[in-house]
Amino acid sequence: MGTYLITGATGGIGAAVARLLRERGHDLILTGRSAGRLDELAKELRTGAHAATQLIDTTAPTGPASTRSIRTIQLDLSEPRRIEAALAMDGLPTRLDGLVHAAGVVHLSPVAELEADEWIAHLSVNLVSAAEMTRLLLPALRAAKGHVVFVNSTAGLRANPEWSAYAASKFGLRALADSLRHEERSLRVTTVYPGRTATEMQRSVRAQEGHPYAEDDFAAPATVARVLVGALETPRDAVVSDVTVRPH
Structure with a gap:
């Protein structure tokens, strides 16, 4: 089994990916802004249907290995x-089979009303942090010949009115993935482009657009997660480099 780090792990898609990977018995490093929500997710994944198979480590004094295979980093x-500094404090992994970039923010506004701070916020969370996390974790990813997955957006393929800052950050994320794929030949790199997905972010977007939110109108986070984990599980003789998932 492998070890996977997920950013935005408490969000809709990030949490769904964590659940699927945990069901398959993988070790997880979950990151997010809220320590409380991270703890709740970790508790859920250690028990019930999402718990990994209990493997007893006879050399460890603290019992089942599965209870120690989920870490959280705020x-x-x-x-x-x-x-x-935050990663160094918690201890960087020496080997990492996968890095899933699922964190993101969005605020809709026309270009004429977008101030510098809003541009910086989008680029910092959606692009610069992904680049920095990848840079810091490259040694661990190289050691495992690992897989980097960028959860992008269909906004990373086409920019619509009032989506300029978000789309620009996602276009940049696409460029980051494409460059990384060519530079790090031992790694596999995948970009997933979800369309509108039933998450709290989508609820916020619908409110900003002045429209009601109806969960059934959008793809389920678990559906996007199945596509993403499918890319991770592709045999090593191939890579799913880009995949778009749209609501039907």
């Missing part, structure tokens, strides 16, 4: 310069 991705 990270504020709006401050990319602080990521290195």
Whole structure:
């Protein structure tokens, strides 16, 4: 089994990916802004249907290995310069089979009304922090010949009115993934482009657009997660480099 780090792990898609990977018995490093929500997710994943198979480590004094295979790290991705210190404090993994970038923020506004702070917020969380996390974790990913997955958006393929800051950050994320794929030949790199998905972010977007939110109108986070984990589980003789998932 492998070890996977997920950013934005308490969000809709991030949490769904964590559940699927945990069901498959993988070790997880979960990151997010809220320590409380991270603890709740970790508790859920250690018990019930999502718990990994109980493997007893006879050399360890603390019991089942499965109870120790989920770590949480509180990270504020709006401050990319602080990521290195935060990861160093918790201890960087020496081997990492996968890094899933699922964190993101969005605020809709026309270009004429977007101030510098809003541009910086989008770029910091959606792009710069992903680049910084990847840089810091490259040694561990190289050691495992691991897989990096960027959860992008269909906004990373086409920019619509009032989506400029978000789309720009996602276009940049696409460029980051494409460059990384060519530079790090031992790694596999995948970009997933979800369309509108039934998450709290989508609820916020619908409110900003002045429309009601109806969960059934959108793809389920678990559906997007199945596609993403499918890419992770592709045999090593191939890579799913780009995949778009749209609501039907």
